[in-house]
Amino acid sequence: MVNSIFTNNSNKGTEGHMDKILRIDMGSVGGPKAAAKELGEYAGFGGRAMTSAIISKEVPPLCHPLGAENKLVIAPGMLSGTVAAMSGRLSVGCKSPLTGGIKEANSGGQAAQVLARLGFAAIVLEGKPATDDLYKIVINKDGIKISIDNSLKMLPNYDLVEKMKAEFGDKISCISIGPAGEMKMNVASIACTDMELRPTRHAGRGGVGAVMGSKGVKVIVLDDSGMTMRAPKDPEKFRDANKRFVDGLKQHPVTGQALPAYGTNVLTNILNEAGGYPTYNFKQGNFTGASKISGETQAETETKRGGVPTHGCHRGCVIRCSGIYNDKDGHFLSKQPEYETVWAHGGNCGIDDLDSIAMLDFLDDNYGIDTIEMGATIAVAMDAGIAKFGDAKAAIDLVKEVGKGSHLGRILGGGAAMTGKAFGVERVPVVKGQAMPAYDPRAVKGIGVTYATSTMGADHTAGYAVATNILKVGGFVDPLTSEGQIELSRNLQIATAAVDSTGMCLFIAFAVLDQADTFQALIDLINGFYGGQLTGDGVVELGKKVLSMERDFNTRAGFTAQQDRLPRYFSTEAFAPHNVKFDVKDEDLDKVFNW
Amino acid sequence: MQITIKLFATLRNNRFDSSKMEYSAGTTVLDVLNNLSISEKEAAIIFVNGRHVERDHVMLDGDSVSIFPPIGGG
Numbered sequence: 001m002v003n004s005i006f007t008n009n010s011n012k013g014t015e016g017h018m019d020k021i022l023r024i025d026m027g028s029v030g031g032p033k034a035a036a037k038e039l040g041e042y043a044g045f046g047g048r049a050m051t052s053a054i055i056s057k058e059v060p061p062l063c064h065p066l067g068a069e070n071k072l073v074i075a076p077g078m079l080s081g082t083v084a085a086m087s088g089r090l091s092v093g094c095k096s097p098l099t100g101g102i103k104e105a106n107s108g109g110q111a112a113q114v115l116a117r118l119g120f121a122a123i124v125l126e127g128k129p130a131t132d133d134l135y136k137i138v139i140n141k142d143g144i145k146i147s148i149d150n151s152l153k154m155l156p157n158y159d160l161v162e163k164m165k166a167e168f169g170d171k172i173s174c175i176s177i178g179p180a181g182e183m184k185m186n187v188a189s190i191a192c193t194d195m196e197l198r199p200t201r202h203a204g205r206g207g208v209g210a211v212m213g214s215k216g217v218k219v220i221v222l223d224d225s226g227m228t229m230r231a232p233k234d235p236e237k238f239r240d241a242n243k244r245f246v247d248g249l250k251q252h253p254v255t256g257q258a259l260p261a262y263g264t265n266v267l268t269n270i271l272n273e274a275g276g277y278p279t280y281n282f283k284q285g286n287f288t289g290a291s292k293i294s295g296e297t298q299a300e301t302e303t304k305r306g307g308v309p310t311h312g313c314h315r316g317c318v319i320r321c322s323g324i325y326n327d328k329d330g331h332f333l334s335k336q337p338e339y340e341t342v343w344a345h346g347g348n349c350g351i352d353d354l355d356s357i358a359m360l361d362f363l364d365d366n367y368g369i370d371t372i373e374m375g376a377t378i379a380v381a382m383d384a385g386i387a388k389f390g391d392a393k394a395a396i397d398l399v400k401e402v403g404k405g406s407h408l409g410r411i412l413g414g415g416a417a418m419t420g421k422a423f424g425v426e427r428v429p430v431v432k433g434q435a436m437p438a439y440d441p442r443a444v445k446g447i448g449v450t451y452a453t454s455t456m457g458a459d460h461t462a463g464y465a466v467a468t469n470i471l472k473v474g475g476f477v478d479p480l481t482s483e484g485q486i487e488l489s490r491n492l493q494i495a496t497a498a499v500d501s502t503g504m505c506l507f508i509a510f511a512v513l514d515q516a517d518t519f520q521a522l523i524d525l526i527n528g529f530y531g532g533q534l535t536g537d538g539v540v541e542l543g544k545k546v547l548s549m550e551r552d553f554n555t556r557a558g559f560t561a562q563q564d565r566l567p568r569y570f571s572t573e574a575f576a577p578h579n580v581k582f583d584v585k586d587e588d589l590d591k592v593f594n595w
Numbered sequence: 596m597q598i599t600i601k602l603f604a605t606l607r608n609n610r611f612d613s614s615k616m617e618y619s620a621g622t623t624v625l626d627v628l629n630n631l632s633i634s635e636k637e638a639a640i641i642f643v644n645g646r647h648v649e650r651d652h653v654m655l656d657g658d659s660v661s662i663f664p665p666i667g668g669g
Contacts, residue, residue: 339668
């Protein structure tokens with residue numbers, strides 16, 4: 001039985017312009033109602049600026065994240081849907097069921113540019129259906145259709161996408177949740193399909209998939225056939241800026257050579273050599289098996305098996321850091337696992353087998369699970385004695401428990417903090433309830449400051465100090481001492497909040513931080529498109545504004561300075577091999593947001 | 596004196612992954628780079644025993660030096 005709502009022309013975005021917000025009230029009496037609204041006070045916002053503005057303004061900070069008062073905002077960036085290179089990132093925002101604070105999760109794939117070309121600056125899912133029916137939302141040039149489709153219940157993402165392809169053809173893009181999101185687990189992600197129409201890119205962190213599940217939405221199917229690229233105000237300036245931008249990306253050795261060749265997993269060896277590779281649930285900073293799961297080994301394996309080590313996750317990406325990982329028989333196993341995934345399911349769990357890690361990555365993608373939180377959780381479970389460190393088969397079985405929703409699966413699906421509490425584990429590496437990613441805060445102190453202070457919880461992309469602490473990008477700040485880390489994290493958090501609003505992939509930062517021309521080209525892209533006069537200072541102001549809105553929401557949600565701290569044991573227990581503790585002073589952590 | 600040299604990513608091309616080599620006392624990191632024909636630009640990140648060093652760092656017997664080209668991720 002289908003409960004459909006067709007909307008007429010007035011509920012669409014204007015072709016070529018991202019000028020409407022599509023509000024969908026999932027709890028409306030008589031069935032979900034969609035309405036395309038003018039941007040109003042949100043004009044000029046995109047990506048994370050859009051999601052954080054709407055959440056901080058419209059969501060009561062004390063609401064239950066799985067209730068009707070929370071909202072899920074899905075927003076392309078300011079430049080998404082244009083021909084600007086790298087502009088395909090999607091922001092997903094809400095109050096997080098994992099952290100209890102504001103969340104922006106960010107994803108690659110096709111959805112952002114397709115949604116932008118359909119004319120929408122955001123989709124806002126509001127309210128909550130009265131029944132446990134599951135909804136499918138389809139958006140194309142003709143309008144919006146929302147219908148019940150309970151045949152989709154508990155379908156894993158890959159099966160779901162196959163079904164959508166059969167129903168709607170292969171020109172679609174999908175935003176979906178797997179069983180984890182339907183079960184409203186804290187580890188649940190939102191999947192976005194890539195150029196091959198596989199659900200491999202995820203808005204992973206903070207349980208955004210659970211919020212989508214709580215609103216009864218299984219999948220949003222997007223089809224921009226018949227829509228045009230968004231057109232710049234000053235086409236010549238825009239075209240010139242894009243050329244300089246692409247040249248800058250190609251010429252920088254990280255974006256032009258290292259990332260295309262090895263992908264993000266090139267970081268395994270360097271973090272391991274630096275003694276900052278968290279191993280056996282953050283017990284020590286080197287892993288004897290690191291080389292077996294390194295980016296070098298992964299690239300070699302992929303090539304040997306007919307996979308692809310150089311691959312873009314969205315149309316318009318010129319870096320192409322992704323890849324395709326085949327099994328030993330040459331069949332698709334998963335997209336090339338990212339560094340954080342390889343770390344979480346690899347060294348952090350003592351696992352040194354890339355095939356097992358790729359299988360875990362596939363399972364996470366299929367069930368719709370944040371790979372970082374899942375790997376950190378398994379390691380905590382290993383510390384609890386539920387499985388042995390290094391036992392890849394046990395790790396795979398644990399993730400399958402999550403997919404099944406067994407009682408053990410529900411505990412693990414609640415994330416690292418919940419698992420630690422359930423099993424009486426003392427050392428649980430989380431901030432604001434969210435698990436730390438693949439860089440130890442004691443040996444990479446700049447990222448420790450970001451973990452402690454970011455509005456997002458322990459988050460590495462929010463202020464990627466690793467670039468300057470370890471990789472010598474944008475200068476160098478010694479990772480093993482406290483000096484300079486506050487300023488480093490602050491500047492990167494501000495810059496990242498701005499970049500996250502543009503729809504640009506954050507990896508442009510490697511080129512933009514090192515090459516002034518490339519930073520200018522980015523500003524010229526924005527000004528060429530919007531016809532404005534944004535300056536470098538304006539970028540900083542935008543970043544500060546976004547962070548201030550997020551901080552304000554968190555304060556109203558009950559967060560204090562005590563939430564901007566690492567767990568105590570990071571400061572009291574020395575960490576091998578460098579025997580370091582996290583010793584950045586609390587009073588300095590409280591200075592990060594000093595404007 | 597004996598030094599362990601580890602090379603990564605593209606620096607391994609036409610060279611090696613890891614090798615123990617003999618060098619005279621007083622050898623600097625720059626000497627090692629020159630000996631392996633690795634340009635200063637290529638040797639973007641250098642660790643000795645897990646700590647960042649500059650090119651004028653003097654090697655000691657038993658040291659391990661890890662050299663990376665410009666790389667990134669996140």
